[in-house]
Amino acid sequence: MKPKSLNHPHADPFQHFMDVLRSPDLPESSISFLQSCGRPLHLARGEAAELREQEQRTAIFVSEGAAKLVGHVGADREQIVAFCFEGELLILSVTSHTPYTLQALTECRLLAFPAGDLITKVTEATSSAIVERTFLALDQARDASVLLGRKTAQEKLASFLVSMVDRIGVVGPKIIALDLPMSRREIGDCLGLTIETVSRQLTALRNHGIIKTYGRSKITILDMARLSERAVQASCTT
């Protein structure tokens, strides 16, 4: 596993998409329509997706790898607004004032669907899956606001790790393993912190015996309870 290229667990991204959507009662005509409008994208690590004009409102399915949605402020400041892992659907809708780009975190294979078409032309199960996903993204974005606006660096890191455990964690007996596909810079960009602060907070968590780190990307959670505690998701614990 040295060159670490994609190993294609899903030979056909579209098939993977249909598997994940799980829409059993979708007529054949809709399936072929979907297939015709899904544009495959293959991005190298770090590469940005070229989004066409008509894809301003787009549903992007991640078949393999991981990607990030980045908002830009001025020339040098950037803020990661969403991470997107294998099997997830990222909703892009650019009414926004801020310019956004979609970039590959690792080499990845995507399918881009014009969301307008999907919603108006395929009003069956698929559209409802997209609506579901949109609601989920909205929730995540709002949770992100709370995190960015009101949490301390320590709480941000803990919340980040908890959410990564949820999404890509390998749960074992007693411990949970994480292999993060993003750099410290990317973690910082997503939490509104600098690399140094991310590093310092990881060290703090390590010193408290809550996590252990192996190399740059591997982390094991030793004490999930205390980690969650530090993420302060709950309020009014009365």
Added chain:
Amino acid sequence: MKPKSLNHPHADPFQHFMDVLRSPDLPESSISFLQSCGRPLHLARGEAAELREQEQRTAIFVSEGAAKLVGHVGADREQIVAFCFEGELLILSVTSHTPYTLQALTECRLLAFPAGDLITKVTEATSSAIVERTFLALDQARDASVLLGRKTAQEKLASFLVSMVDRIGVVGPKIIALDLPMSRREIGDCLGLTIETVSRQLTALRNHGIIKTYGRSKITILDMARLSERAVQASCTT
């Protein structure tokens, strides 16, 4: 205009909702269905909406007044995640980790629709209006992430004013008038700042001759161009 109670420009909130949705081709049956599932809420200034269990996923139409969606961190920290003004539709979907409450900014009159029902049972124009609104909310939430994560206090205030001008500004020749329905505390909660910082930044904008303030809630924008400039929405201005 002393007691400043609601003056009911829209006697029937449901009629107002239909007017705003503008779905001409909606069958009579759907209209009556919608009318049956819209629960009217009347909140006094500061009051929190009591959301029922089945309203975890809800579309809330604001017929009169203004409201805020607040996320809570621990017992005392709170973050405003969305403001919602007359004629707008707020989408709530609580998959979130963070607890949220909906509170009245001013006395207001709302209609709460269980969003699940709307989307599955009324797949016509109405549902697409809700989907539209969801996309918009998603955009706003992502812009908020960028603002919270990477903008300075000055930029946050400027961005806030620009967005308020968009939504409730009264555009005149040369100047734009704003009458903000929220307190300094609420502005701060929404921008991840304290009241003091909000106040100081308003003073700074006033000293630069960009805005003028009258009393607590009235602001006029004297120089919209310079205000937008300070909001730094654009990047890559090359």
Added chain:
DNA sequence: GCAGTAGTTTGACCTGAATCAATGACGTGT
């Protein structure tokens, strides 16, 4: 009109995270 109060502004000071600056570790290519 006046007093009371909540909301706002201003100032002095403090602190958490950013910035600046080295050093150190991983992983890649030769």
Added chain:
DNA sequence: ACACGTCATTGATTCAGGTCAAACTACTGC
């Protein structure tokens, strides 16, 4: 196995914005 470059960690210092404290102002009810 080695050397290079990128990325990560650690330490010293700075600064934007928070906290604390005190005036001040605008709305409220009387």
